[in-house]
Amino acid sequence: DTGVSQDPRHKITKRGQNVTFRCDPISEHNRLYWYRQTLGQGPEFLTYFQNEAQLEKSRLLSDRFSAERPKGSFSTLEIQRTEQGDSAMYLCASSGLTGGTQYFGPGTRLTVL
Amino acid sequence: KNQVEQSPQSLIILEGKNCTLQCNYTVSPFSNLRWYKQDTGRGPVSLTIMTFSENTKSNGRYTATLDADTKQSSLHITASQLSDSASYICVVSPYTSGTYKYIFGTGTRLKVLA
Numbered sequence: 001d002t003g004v005s006q007d008p009r010h011k012i013t014k015r016g017q018n019v020t021f022r023c024d025p026i027s028e029h030n031r032l033y034w035y036r037q038t039l040g041q042g043p044e045f046l047t048y049f050q051n052e053a054q055l056e057k058s059r060l061l062s063d064r065f066s067a068e069r070p071k072g073s074f075s076t077l078e079i080q081r082t083e084q085g086d087s088a089m090y091l092c093a094s095s096g097l098t099g100g101t102q103y104f105g106p107g108t109r110l111t112v113l
Numbered sequence: 114k115n116q117v118e119q120s121p122q123s124l125i126i127l128e129g130k131n132c133t134l135q136c137n138y139t140v141s142p143f144s145n146l147r148w149y150k151q152d153t154g155r156g157p158v159s160l161t162i163m164t165f166s167e168n169t170k171s172n173g174r175y176t177a178t179l180d181a182d183t184k185q186s187s188l189h190i191t192a193s194q195l196s197d198s199a200s201y202i203c204v205v206s207p208y209t210s211g212t213y214k215y216i217f218g219t220g221t222r223l224k225v226l227a
Binding site: 041042043102103106109 | 218
């Protein structure tokens with residue numbers, strides 16, 4: 001399968017713990033995006049990479065959130081000191097350099113107890 | 114403010130029936146509009162993409178229309194199947210260099226009953 005993959009698919013954690021999610025984009029895609037989606041809502045943009053450069057961050061991305069894409073391939077999204085309000089589906093997507101269609105991964109469902 | 118609104122919020126139809134979902138947007142200037150299908154617990158999957166000069170685009174039983182003058186789009190599903198049960202999300206991209214930004218609607222949740 002050469003689509004976008006995310007790991008883990010589900011994560012349950014206690015409030016205050018740190019969590020890290022991984023996204024592997026489609027191999028030839030230069031652009032990688034992170035979104036957050038809560039129940040009944042459309043995805044909300046968090047951040048975007050072109051190769052290894054993080055070009056934009058949403059104001060939704062508080063200082064407890066950090067994303068990296070060190071070699072321009074896979075990306076990680078870390079949430080420190082998780083809060084119950086962080087419970088959501090975290091989606092990763094990738095696209096080619098021309099900014100075409102974004103292809104989404106299956107998401108990581110985070111539940112903070 | 115750039116916004117994308119969808120209606121209805123949810124819809125229940127019987128298998129074999131047709132349905133039409135609506136999307137109104139205020140995004141300007143406008144680059145393109147996409148419809149995505151999202152199964153429960155999965156990531157969205159692209160169905161159609163239309164630029165401002167296109168009026169209609171089909172993908173199997175899915176037909177999207179676009180009226181750039183009134184800033185409205187619709188997604189028509191013909192002869193619905195149980196597997197069509199999902200959320201359908203309208204996504205609009207403003208015209209910017211690189212056209213990477215997506216503005217998502219809140220989606221229409223469709224349930225097809227046997």
